[in-house]
Amino acid sequence: MSKLVVITGITGTQGGSVAESFISSSSWCIRGITRDASKPAAQEWASRGVEIVAADMDNVESMVTAFAGAHAIFAMTDYWYPIRDPAVREEATKKGTSVDEQCAKIEIQRGKNMALAAASPHVQATLERYVWSSLADASKLSGGKYTRVWHFDSKAAVESYIREDEEMVKAGLSAKASFIHVGLYTDNWKRSGAEIQRDVETGGFWHVAFDDGRTRLPFVWAQKDTGPLVKKLIEDVRPGSSLLAVSQLATYREFMAIWAKALGQTLAGDEGIKKISENEFRDRLPPVEDIRDHLMSTFSFFVDCGYDGGDAQMFYPKDIGAECLTTPLEDYIRQEDWSSLLK
Numbered sequence: 067m068s069k070l071v072v073i074t075g076i077t078g079t080q081g082g083s084v085a086e087s088f089i090s091s092s093s094w095c096i097r098g099i100t101r102d103a104s105k106p107a108a109q110e111w112a113s114r115g116v117e118i119v120a121a122d123m124d125n126v127e128s129m130v131t132a133f134a135g136a137h138a139i140f141a142m143t144d145y146w147y148p149i150r151d152p153a154v155r156e157e158a159t160k161k162g163t164s165v166d167e168q169c170a171k172i173e174i175q176r177g178k179n180m181a182l183a184a185a186s187p188h189v190q191a192t193l194e195r196y197v198w199s200s201l202a203d204a205s206k207l208s209g210g211k212y213t214r215v216w217h218f219d220s221k222a223a224v225e226s227y228i229r230e231d232e233e234m235v236k237a238g239l240s241a242k243a244s245f246i247h248v249g250l251y252t253d254n255w256k257r258s259g260a261e262i263q264r265d266v267e268t269g270g271f272w273h274v275a276f277d278d279g280r281t282r283l284p285f286v287w288a289q290k291d292t293g294p295l296v297k298k299l300i301e302d303v304r305p306g307s308s309l310l311a312v313s314q315l316a317t318y319r320e321f322m323a324i325w326a327k328a329l330g331q332t333l334a335g336d337e338g339i340k341k342i343s344e345n346e347f348r349d350r351l352p353p354v355e356d357i358r359d360h361l362m363s364t365f366s367f368f369v370d371c372g373y374d375g376g377d378a379q380m381f382y383p384k385d386i387g388a389e390c391l392t393t394p395l396e397d398y399i400r401q402e403d404w405s406s407l408l409k
Contacts, residue, residue: 068092069137070192071300074099074123074180075144076116077107080199080248080292084140087293089114099132123176129183135192138300141180142199143224145173145217149357164356170220177224185237193242195300200225200245200308204367207375214363229306244299245308247374248292249284252313252398255407262325262407263340270334271326276347277369279319279339284312284373287398294391295383302386309381310374313392321395328399329408 071088075081076098088094096116100108103120112118121132123143133139148154148169158168177198183189184196203222204215213219225245227234234240255261264271273279286292288311295311303309316324322338325331334340344362351358367375374380383389 068095069194070095070097070135071138071140072097072099072133072136073140075142076100076111076118077105078142078144079251079288080142081140083289083291083293084296085111085116085293087297089116094138097132097136123179126179126182126186129180130186130188133180133183133189133193136184136189137192138195138197139180139184139193140197140199140296140300141177141184143173143176143180143221145169145220148172165354166214166216166356166360170216173217173220174223177221178227181224181228181234181239185234185239187237190238193239195305196228196239196243197296197299198225198228198243198245199248201247202373202375202377204363204371204375207377208367208371211370212363212367214359215367216360218364218367225308242305244303244305246292246296246299247308247310247380248288249286249310249312249373252285252287252395253289253402262322264407265334265340268332268334270332270338271322272333272335272338272340273318273322274340274342274347274350275318276342276344276365278341279322279337280317281369282315282317282372283368284310284315285321285395286311286313287393290398291392295388298386298388298391303381307381307386308377308379309383309386312382313398314395316395324395325399328396329404331408 071094073081073084076085077100085096088096098111098116098118099121103118108118119132122128149165154168155165158165201218201221204218205213228243229240262271262273291313292311299309319337319339322333326333348358348362351361383392
């Protein structure tokens with residue numbers, strides 16, 4: 067008899083990748099959780115045989131119903147979704163806090179709500195594995211230097227809650243939980259003009275940064291590689307583990323060299339790096355000071371501490387025999403559509 071995997075955020079990047087990894091397996095059936103079951107992306111999954119359920123992460127009972135009967139759960143939240151909501155901005159103003167901090171509070175509460183639902187006796191009756199999509203505790207791992215990396219710390223706070231909270235331990239969820247830290251999306255260039263640009267003078271391309279491009283980063287083709295790694299965690303890796311979802315470790319210098327070779331392009335600047343001052347870089351970010359502080363703290367944390375903050379307990383795909391499940395950067399680059407950048 068097939069087991070049930072419940073996937074939150076099925077219409078997004080991570081959840082969609084997890085669903086793709088399970089959908090062809092006769093050992094599993096899938097229930098996808100989304101805010102709006104009527105939207106086209108949800109209906110596309112339904113047409114492929116996925117049970118689609120609408121649920122509210124702000125309501126624990128709603129999530130208990132959504133998780134009922136699950137043998138495995140992939141739980142994730144989108145920090146950036148509420149930041150576009152005018153009501154969230156209004157609430158932040160009323161409370162005298164930043165929008166970034168308000169979004170972190172929302173993410174923490176939603177993460178805890180899902181954990182509470184998964185820890186309920188009704189769900190625990192069948193649940194075997196729970197995977198939370200987490201990130202590094204930047205405040206802790208930087209020794210308090212970087213306290214505004216909100217979208218990392220909020221996910222880390224939920225991870226700590228699942229691991230350590232007395233209620234989670236007593237209910238048994240802590241003993242069934244694993245954690246996946248998804249790396250730097252390879253397609254971030256689509257959302258940021260600073261990622262890769264053409265030098266108008268030479269026609270070559272460069273990555274714009276305030277560092278020298280030598281920081282080693284865990285690039286991940288999230289749409290393709292997140293799912294196989296989550297499936298590996300659920301089926302083959304002991305609970306309690308933290309896994310960094312990385313397709314290939316590389317510096318931006320290495321990324322740009324691979325990119326240029328694969329696409330037959332030339333590089334500009336210093337081996338494809340255009341270094342600018344921190345103030346110049348900051349001016350390229352969205353024109354909201356709180357968000358600029360947040361993003362600058364994030365990039366600085368990467369440079370000073372590494373993407374995972376140097377967490378010695380973090381597994382990499384090679385540590386769990388999963389290197390064959392990830393995609394080399396060259397393969398991603400060759401399969402990606404770069405027409406909008408190269409035109």
